[in-house]
Amino acid sequence: MQPTPAIVAQGAVQRLPRVALLLFCIAYVLPGLIGREPWKRADISAFGYMADLARGASDWLAPQLLGLPPEVDALLPYWLGAWAMQLAPNWMASDFAARIPFGLLLTLTLIATWYATYCLARSPRAQPVAFAFGGEALPLDYARAMADGGLLALIASLGLAQLSHETTPALAQLCFTALTFYALAALPYRTLWPIITAAMGLVGLTLSGAPTLAVLFGFGGTLIHLMDRNDETGTTRQRLIGGGALALLGVLVFALASVLDLWRWRIALPEASWAEWRSLARLLLWFTWPAWPLALWTLWRWRHQLFRWRTPSRHLALPLWFACVAIAATLSTEAADRSLLLALPALATLAAFALPTLKRRVAALIDWFTLLFFSGCAVIIWVIWISLQTGLPAQPAANVARLAPGFQHSFSLIPFLIAVAATLAWLWLVRWRVGRHRAAIWKSLVLPAGGAALSWLLLMTLWLPLLDFARSYAVQVHRAMAVLQQPACVEVQGLGRGQIAAFEFYGKLALKPVDPKTNCPWLIVGKDASSLQPSVVDLNRWTLHSNVRHSSDRDENVLIYQRNAATRSGKS
Numbered sequence: 001m002q003p004t005p006a007i008v009a010q011g012a013v014q015r016l017p018r019v020a021l022l023l024f025c026i027a028y029v030l031p032g033l034i035g036r037e038p039w040k041r042a043d044i045s046a047f048g049y050m051a052d053l054a055r056g057a058s059d060w061l062a063p064q065l066l067g068l069p070p071e072v073d074a075l076l077p078y079w080l081g082a083w084a085m086q087l088a089p090n091w092m093a094s095d096f097a098a099r100i101p102f103g104l105l106l107t108l109t110l111i112a113t114w115y116a117t118y119c120l121a122r123s124p125r126a127q128p129v130a131f132a133f134g135g136e137a138l139p140l141d142y143a144r145a146m147a148d149g150g151l152l153a154l155i156a157s158l159g160l161a162q163l164s165h166e167t168t169p170a171l172a173q174l175c176f177t178a179l180t181f182y183a184l185a186a187l188p189y190r191t192l193w194p195i196i197t198a199a200m201g202l203v204g205l206t207l208s209g210a211p212t213l214a215v216l217f218g219f220g221g222t223l224i225h226l227m228d229r230n231d232e233t234g235t236t237r238q239r240l241i242g243g244g245a246l247a248l249l250g251v252l253v254f255a256l257a258s259v260l261d262l263w264r265w266r267i268a269l270p271e272a273s274w275a276e277w278r279s280l281a282r283l284l285l286w287f288t289w290p291a292w293p294l295a296l297w298t299l300w301r302w303r304h305q306l307f308r309w310r311t312p313s314r315h316l317a318l319p320l321w322f323a324c325v326a327i328a329a330t331l332s333t334e335a336a337d338r339s340l341l342l343a344l345p346a347l348a349t350l351a352a353f354a355l356p357t358l359k360r361r362v363a364a365l366i367d368w369f370t371l372l373f374f375s376g377c378a379v380i381i382w383v384i385w386i387s388l389q390t391g392l393p394a395q396p397a398a399n400v401a402r403l404a405p406g407f408q409h410s411f412s413l414i415p416f417l418i419a420v421a422a423t424l425a426w427l428w429l430v431r432w433r434v435g436r437h438r439a440a441i442w443k444s445l446v447l448p449a450g451g452a453a454l455s456w457l458l459l460m461t462l463w464l465p466l467l468d469f470a471r472s473y474a475v476q477v478h479r480a481m482a483v484l485q486q487p488a489c490v491e492v493q494g495l496g497r498g499q500i501a502a503f504e505f506y507g508k509l510a511l512k513p514v515d516p517k518t519n520c521p522w523l524i525v526g527k528d529a530s531s532l533q534p535s536v537v538d539l540n541r542w543t544l545h546s547n548v549r550h551s552s553d554r555d556e557n558v559l560i561y562q563r564n565a566a567t568r569s570g571k572s
Helices: 018-029 042-054 076-087 094-121 139-156 169-186 192-207 211-227 236-259 274-287 291-301 314-332 336-352 360-390 394-403 413-433 443-459 464-471 474-484 497-507
Strands: 490-493 511-513 522-526 542-548 558-563
Touching: 018 094, 018 139, 018 443, 042 076, 042 094, 042 497, 076 094, 076 169, 094 139, 094 169, 094 314, 094 336, 139 291, 139 336, 139 443, 169 192, 169 211, 169 314, 169 336, 192 211, 192 236, 211 236, 211 314, 274 314, 274 336, 291 314, 291 336, 314 336, 360 394, 360 413, 360 443, 413 443, 474 497, 474 542, 474 558, 490 497, 497 511
Parallel strands: 490 511, 490 522
Antiparallel strands: 522 558, 542 558
């Protein structure tokens, strides 16, 4: 039996050009951070907490939005957005300022995943088979090529696109998970910097609302680090120092979460129904595509190396532990997609280790499937955009008018030119891939990553006005403000966190909970009329004025009541 299933020649580990990789990452990170409105519901809700902190309307250790605590018991993500808004110049829009630190978090996630894969690929057990007459891949060149593959696998993951461009605690948790993952991967090679990074990752996870995951990641990673006695890169003394430091960090994280009262057990096991499990299966399939089939292939091809000599192989055990913890959280929490997001760096790393073992037929199948899938997505996006612009073909524009009534499309030159450039780059990439450049080990992930980036960029340029119209509260608030004008205060009842944040942000309204002592002229009520209980709202004091509809979601409609003249003047 071979010591490793990886058979890689030196010619297959050529590096992806750094300039091309940098431009590729920039093209993925910036769309979705620039030029769009905050979207419902988690995106605008988190922004509302940040805005209240920035203007001093909320307690920094207990953020609230009109008396409502956040759905995720986090602190640091809201602090980052609030600090960015406070430091931003006056000419900068507050929602864009809040996105800046989150764009940096996404960038840091990509960097940490690259270096984590690089460090794991340097492990002795991860190295390719040595050839009888030489010519096998050199360790450092092999590690760099594998790291390029891991980064491409992460960008190619379909579930990363939207959630990684929102200003929510989920993105902060993803970044700090990636930092912790990198720290544990790099610990055999260095001591001080990985410990500092681990501290940043574990404390950041704790302050981002995931102290339990921080403890599990730290505990499991420490155990794998201490059990990995066959790693030639570190001595026993280094291993014990690193393990002791990680154990101390775990104690500090536990204490920090206890002092700040961040422990929350919100376990929601899936129902024993076919519909529930089918929904979870679909989420696992599309959210982590194409990383999950490659990760499974890695575990199969490397199965004999996973616990060889009764000790775990770090390059397999560490990402497997991170992925299993995140998937377990996905199956036991309500926010399944945001929990599954944390598995992507580890799954991308496992996917990278499938590359040296792929058969030519499998690689060709991946290429053809990716080519057809993402080319089809690009064609659909372009056809619908052309239909909105010209009316031909007529059916796509009619479908948009039915789903988003009232939407008026307009032409923007710069987004159009960016979309054209991205499409031409995709055509060039396809031409390159089907050409003679077939030696690079990361070649099978170029088209998946490029296609994912292309689709996201086209959505954020050609479709951005439509998405803002359908997924934000801007139009609804503007319609409501045509009725309300600019009153001194407005009472609210039954609104969601996102709606409250939207009325404060777009309408600049001073919102107040329903209170008999308050004498605001208007009352905004959520669509659910059951919230208007006589014990809460005296309907004798109010008259229904308007039903303000959301542009695309009937469940987001609100009712506007006007205070009766008698009660407005203070009479009974």
